[in-house]
Amino acid sequence: MKYKTVKDLDLKGKRVLVRVDYNVPIDDGEVGDTLRIEASFETLNYLLGQGCSLVLISSAGRPGGKVVPELSLAPIAKKAAELLGKPIAFIPESVGPQAVAAAKALRPGDIMMLENLRFHEEEEANSPAFARQLADLGEVYVDDAFANIHRKHASMVGIPEFLPGGIGFLVEKEIQHIGGALDKPVRPLVAIIGGAKVSTKIEVLDNLMKYVNKLVIGGAMANTFLAAQGHEVGKSKQDKDDYEIALRVIGDAQEVGVEMVLPEDVLVSKSVEKGPAKLVDIKEVGKDDYIVDLGPKTVAKMVNPLDFKGSVIWNGPLGITEVPEFAKYTHLLAENIIESGAPCIVGGGDTAAFVDEAGLHDKFTWVSTGGGASLELMSGRELPGLEVLEA
Secondary structure, X not given: OOEOEHHHOOOOOOEEEEEOOOOOOEEOOEEOOOHHHHHOHHHHHHHHHOOOEEEEEOOOOOOOOXXXXXXXXXXXXXXXXXXXXXXXXXXXXXXXXXXXXXXXXXXXXXXXXEOOHHHOHHHHOOOHHHHHHHHOOXXXXXXXXXXXXXXXXXXXXXXXXXXXXXXXXXXXXXHHHHHHHHHOOOOOEEEEEOOOOOOXXXXXXXXXXXXXXXXXEOXXXXXXXXXXXXXXXXXXXXXXXXXHHHHHHHHHHHHHOOEEEOOOEEEEEOOOOOOOEEEEEHHHOOOOOXXXXXXXXXXXXHOOOOOOOOEEEEEOOOOOOXXXXXXXXXXXXXXXXXXXXXXXXXXXXXXXXXXXXXOOHHHOOEEOOOHHHHHHHHOOOOOHHHHOOEO
16 A cells, blocks of 8 residues: 655645654653654654745643643653754644644744644544644644554544645654565564553454464563463463463464464562562462563574574563563563564564663664554554555
8 A cells, every 4th residue: 555655745835734743751841762753853854855834743641631731742842842953832732823823923944833632632532623723734734653643533534634645754664664574574584572461462463473484472461371371470460361362372373384482481570560580480480470571591482693594573572671670581682683683673662662771772673663553553454544645
């Protein structure tokens, strides 16, 4: 499927409504991880180079359609301006007379950013009236918010009903990298899927089995697979309601010749908040243990840097990596992938956060800005934000 891109649009001197994803952590008014902000700059600079003025729109957090001061985009606008090296005027409303006046006053090269779209319940409800109010602030629409591309929100699917539009460079690259990893992989292709619930990943797992040579299950989701096979997982998070699904996935993998890897050794602790932790065989997990990471034997079965010549897709945390003592072997996995030189696509969300925190972002082929969106793309589903921008 082909989509209209920013290069397909008549942009010269136009006022462009740009949907970015600046949903980034803020602590005491200070912006933390800036990956998503900086990822939008290629598109913004291209538009500015076309003599455009820009109206940036984004959402952040889950304010439930109400104004929550702690979720204001004001500090994000300030940080984005600092990183971009250009002034960005922050408008403390998403729609209304102030936003209209500010948009009309823009000159080529000017940039403004509106307040958090989710302060209005109409955003998530995909209100046509709200979408129209936003659309009236621009002449052309560009969607560069990959992390929201799977959501049927007014700013994602409503605005294109009123304005000509296309995807930005970030969204285009996300599609190319994630889609290409499945369609034209370097084999063997290994998919490493972590996270919590099996039921929320079932479409992804089913779709991946059409493409991959090896499917690795990690994180809390692996506990459900292990428990379904009769292994003790102690107090670790699991979903008994998903046992049947887990066993079905194992059977399907065997049927189509996909090697499935589940943890053979794990790191366990008596607490999920702090160590100490010890390494045990999966058969040695006690009833009072929490599984907090996988072990080195399992890592070696995933990717052995000495002889691995394939490619990797990694989406979802494999352990409680927020606790340094519990991240040792997830770090080892990352190091093995890097040492092997294998092309590796890292899914967004917690996996991207771990990679960034470890200072390894630039060592992977591609680190996605979207957790849920990258999973939806891997599952083979159509993404609403893309469907409305088909060429």
